[in-house]
Structure formats: C-alpha cells, structure tokens
Amino acid sequence: xxxxxxxxxxxxxxxxxxxxxxxxxxxxxxxxxxxxxxxxxxxxxxxxxxxxxxxxxxxxxxxxxxxxxxxxxxxxxxxxxxxxxxxxxxxxxxxxxxxxxxxxxxxxxxxxxxxxxxxxxxxxxxxxxxxxxxxxxxxxxxxxxxxxxxxxxxxxxxxxxxxxxxxxxxxxxxxxxxxxxxxxxxxxxxxxxxxxxxxxx
Amino acid sequence: xxxxxxxxxxxxxxxxxxxxxxxxxxxxxxxxxxxxxxxxxxxxxxxxxxxxxxxxxxxxxxxxxxxxxxxxxxxxxxxxxxxxxxxxxxxxxxxxxxxxxxxxxxxxxxxxxxxxxxxxxxxxxxxxxxxxxxxxxxxxxxxxxxxxxxxxxxxxxxxxxxxxxxxxxxxxxxxxxxxxxxxxxxxxxxxxxxxxxxxxxxxxxxxxxxxxxxxxxxxxxxxxxxxxxxxxxxxxxxxxxxxxxxxxxxxxxxxxxxxxxxxxxxxxxxxxxxxxxxxxxxxxxxxxx
Numbered sequence: 001x002x003x004x005x006x007x008x009x010x011x012x013x014x015x016x017x018x019x020x021x022x023x024x025x026x027x028x029x030x031x032x033x034x035x036x037x038x039x040x041x042x043x044x045x046x047x048x049x050x051x052x053x054x055x056x057x058x059x060x061x062x063x064x065x066x067x068x069x070x071x072x073x074x075x076x077x078x079x080x081x082x083x084x085x086x087x088x089x090x091x092x093x094x095x096x097x098x099x100x101x102x103x104x105x106x107x108x109x110x111x112x113x114x115x116x117x118x119x120x121x122x123x124x125x126x127x128x129x130x131x132x133x134x135x136x137x138x139x140x141x142x143x144x145x146x147x148x149x150x151x152x153x154x155x156x157x158x159x160x161x162x163x164x165x166x167x168x169x170x171x172x173x174x175x176x177x178x179x180x181x182x183x184x185x186x187x188x189x190x191x192x193x194x195x196x197x198x199x200x201x
Numbered sequence: 202x203x204x205x206x207x208x209x210x211x212x213x214x215x216x217x218x219x220x221x222x223x224x225x226x227x228x229x230x231x232x233x234x235x236x237x238x239x240x241x242x243x244x245x246x247x248x249x250x251x252x253x254x255x256x257x258x259x260x261x262x263x264x265x266x267x268x269x270x271x272x273x274x275x276x277x278x279x280x281x282x283x284x285x286x287x288x289x290x291x292x293x294x295x296x297x298x299x300x301x302x303x304x305x306x307x308x309x310x311x312x313x314x315x316x317x318x319x320x321x322x323x324x325x326x327x328x329x330x331x332x333x334x335x336x337x338x339x340x341x342x343x344x345x346x347x348x349x350x351x352x353x354x355x356x357x358x359x360x361x362x363x364x365x366x367x368x369x370x371x372x373x374x375x376x377x378x379x380x381x382x383x384x385x386x387x388x389x390x391x392x393x394x395x396x397x398x399x400x401x402x403x404x405x406x407x408x409x410x411x412x413x414x415x416x417x418x419x420x421x422x423x424x425x426x427x428x429x430x431x432x433x434x435x436x437x438x439x440x441x442x443x444x445x446x447x448x449x450x451x452x453x454x455x456x457x458x459x460x461x462x463x464x465x466x467x468x469x470x471x472x473x474x475x476x477x478x479x480x481x482x483x484x485x486x487x488x489x490x
Binding site: 083084086087088089090091092095096098099100125 | 237240241244245258291293295296297298320321342349350393396406407408409411428429455456457
C-alpha cells in the first residue's frame with residue numbers, strides 16, 4: 001500500500017517526466033489535470049467524471065491525515081454520500097437481498113441520495129435533519145462530506161450543507177479510496193434512507 | 202452503487218501508463234471475495250456442503266466484460282451426474298442469486314446460456330444440484346463494473362411498449378428424438394430500480410422478470426426463477442428433446458404480475474423463424490411478435 005508521502009514523492013518525480021504522466025497525477029494533489037470548473041448550482045451531469053479542485057464556501061481536503069485531525073480535534077461530523085443499492089419493489093418474497101457490506105471511514109454516517117444534483121424534498125429534509133442532529137445544531141461544527149474519487153455526489157452534498165448554513169464544511173475530495181490508500185482502517189456501515197424509503201423519488 | 206467502478210474504468214482508459222489505476226481494494230482482494238462467498242454460502246445454502254464441480258459443471262464467463270450490463274454466461278453440464286437444477290450466483294451483486302433453472306422432463310440439461318448485469322469485480326458461481334441431492338460448485342472471477350446502474354436503453358417508454366414480445370430460434374436442423382438447442386429472446390427492459398433515466402434524472406421504477414417457464418407439448422423444459430441481475434431483453438439458450446414436431450410454450454411473469462406468453466411451432470415455417478404470439482395479460486392487449 002502506497003503511503004501518501006510515497007505517492008507524493010512519486011508524483012513529484014513524474015512531474016519532471018512531463019505530461020505523459022497524467023494517470024498518476026490524477027491521483028495526487030500535486031498535479032490536477034482535467035479538473036472541472038465549479039458549476040454555479042448543483043452538478044446534474046454524470047456522477048463519475050472529473051470534479052473541481054474547489055468548493056465555494058467550503059474547504060477541500062485532499063489528505064486523509066487532515067481528515068483524521070479534524071475528526072480527533074475538531075469533532076467533525078463525517079458524512080458518506082455514496083450510492084446504496086435499494087431492494088427493489090417486486091423482488092420475490094424470500095429472494096435473497098445481500099448487498100456487499102459497505103466499508104467506510106469509521107464513524108461516518110451514510111446518507112445515500114444527499115448528493116444528487118436534484119433531490120426530492122423528502123431527501124433534502126432528511127439530510128438537513130440528520131446534519132442538525134449530528135452537529136447538535138451547531139452550524140460552526142465541522143462537517144466533512146465524502147464518497148469516492150472522481151465522484152460528484154460528495155461535492156453536491158457539501159455544497160448543500162453550505163446552503164443549510166454550515167460554516168465549516170469540508171469536502172474530502174478523493175473519498176474512501178484515498179482513505180484506504182493512506183492505510184487507515186474502514187468499518188462496515190449501514191445506509192440511512194429518507195423516510196418513505198427512497199432517496200430517489 | 203458501482204459509481205467508482207465506472208470511474209476506475211475511465212482511469213484505466215485515460216491512463217496509458219496505467220500505473221495508478223486503482224481498484225477498490227475490497228473487490229480485487231481474493232481474501233475479501235472468499236469471505237463474501239462464505240457469507241453467501243451460509244445464506245443461500247445453510248448447512249449444505251458444496252462439492253468440487255470439476256467434470257460435472259463448467260462455467261464460461263469473460264475474464265473482463267466488454268459491457269457490464271450484458272455479460273455472457275455459459276453453463277455446461279457434462280451429464281456425469283443427473284442434474285435437477287442449476288443456480289447462478291453473482292457474488293458482488295446486491296441480489297446475488299441471479300438465476301435458478303429447474304429442469305423438467307423435456308429438458309436436455311447440458312447447456313445453458315444467458316446474459317447478466319454485473320455490478321462490480323466479482324466471483325461468479327454456478328452450482329449444479331444433482332438428482333441425488335448433492336451440490337457441485339464451480340466459479341469464475343469476472344472484471345466488470347457498473348452493470349446494475351447501466352441504463353436499459355435510450356427510451357424507457359418504448360421499452361415498456363415492446364415488453365413481452367418473444368422470438369424463438371431452434372439451432373441447427375430439427376431431428377425428432379434428438380436433443381436440440383433453442384434460443385429464446387424476450388423483450389423486457391428488466392428495470393432493476395438502480396437505473397437513472399438519462400433525461401428526467403430520476404430512477405426508473407423497478408420492473409423485472411421473475412419467472413420464465415418453457416414447456417414442450419405440455420411438459421416442462423425448465424422453470425427459471427430470475428431476478429434483477431438478468432440483462433435487459435433476456436436471451437436464453439437451452440436444450441430440449443423434441444420427440445416429434447410440436448408446440449413450445451413460453452410463459453414469462455414479471456414483478457408487476459404481468460404475464461406474457463408465446464407459442465411456437467417446432468419446427469416452424471423455416472425453423473429459424475417460427476411464428477409467435479405474445480400477449481400481455483396485464484392489459485389484455487394482444488400483438489403478433
């Protein structure tokens with residue numbers, strides 16, 4: 001497993017090799033080729049595509065170490081907004097529904113749907129309530145949002161949290177992949193869906 | 202779900218050097234996959250022992266799928282053991298039991314083919330259940346991702362309008378008394394509830410095939426319990442033994458309790474394109490296929 005430090009050393013070396021090294025640079029803070037501009041509203045395009053380097057009104061975290069610091073010292077509320085499979089209506093009674101366990105940053109709350117470009121009112125309300133409960137209603141409490149690398153869901157959800165009035169919103173841009181690559185442990189967590197079940201209706 | 206996988210595919214494509222393309226550790230780690238299989242074994246076949254299927258059941262699947270929503274699967278049964286049913290399990294899918302074929306008296310249980318959706322890098326298992334109640338297992342590792350959320354097609358409405366149309370095609374010459382292979386094609390979007398409509402940006406409500414029954418001259422060839430893992434517009438290849446010219450009947454039921462059936466003369470007018478009639482009993486309309 002590559003540590004972040006080693007990745008940085010490699011990336012710095014590759015920088016010298018010129019533009020052909022884009023694949024490695026895409027994984028490191030050092031080189032950001034192909035970053036997307038920030039959209040004015042929420043992103044409604046393909047969820048898996050190049051993301052921005054910035055989040056207006058919030059802060060971007062690139063390193064897992066920074067996140068650990070925020071969790072330990074800042075009492076950050078950490079929110080995973082990855083998609084979750086939902087048992088479809090009409091599945092035969094007794095048909096096995098056994099999603100692969102979702103491994104996440106320990107202590108995260110998982111709110112699928114909170115990062116959609118357009119959210120139904122029920123999900124918007126649910127996300128707002130869950131954040132309020134988790135922060136104890138303190139708008140200054142740090143809130144960290146993540147999903148996966150090159151995934152817009154976390155960018156959208158972080159922007160949404162800012163719109164709710166949270167003043168210390170962090171976007172952990174490269175998500176759980178970065179966390180794992182840095183060698184930190186994960187834990188299996190369960191999704192919290194908005195009432196009336198579905199994050200999508 | 203499966204979001205990262207697509208992205209990783211992109212990373213692979215973009216990265217000619219390829220050095221940094223990174224796969225979700227969970228999926229590519231044989232230990233994690235073995236652990237997943239242990240859990241599925243306990244959930245699906247509690248207390249049953251699984252024997253090595255070598256020489257009895259063989260599974261064909263591409264090591265790396267071109268299209269995760271259309272992964273071709275072949276299951277071959279040697280005939281060394283009399284087999285009553287076959288399970289297909291896609292470990293990484295949220296509804297892992299993708300298909301369970303139960304053979305009837307008219308079956309020629311040697312070969313099955315179908316196409317499935319695969320959500321992430323996964324082991325796929327085929328389990329053959331013998332008449333004397335043993336389970337024989339074989340598996341393959343398949344690299345495919347994002348199949349569950351891949352759209353069913355460009356036009357959901359058109360797909361629903363066409364639903365239930367069928368074609369049946371008998372492979373090769375028809376010889377009474379000899380095993381024959383048939384290819385069944387059913388028009389059905391098999392929406393699994395995880396596909397986003399590309400225009401409305403909302404998820405398409407699930408509607409998928411739950412069972413297919415194939416019979417010949419009134420006796421069963423197979424009964425299939427299927428699930429959301431089956432591809433859009435299923436194509437199933439199966440063997441049967443026609444003692445003489447006759448009628449094959451196909452009955453498809455979906456998760457909205459709609460029933461579609463097709464009746465085919467075998468051999469038909471030019472056996473490669475038999476006549477068919479399909480109707481959707483849910484709305485009473487009838488249409489020639």
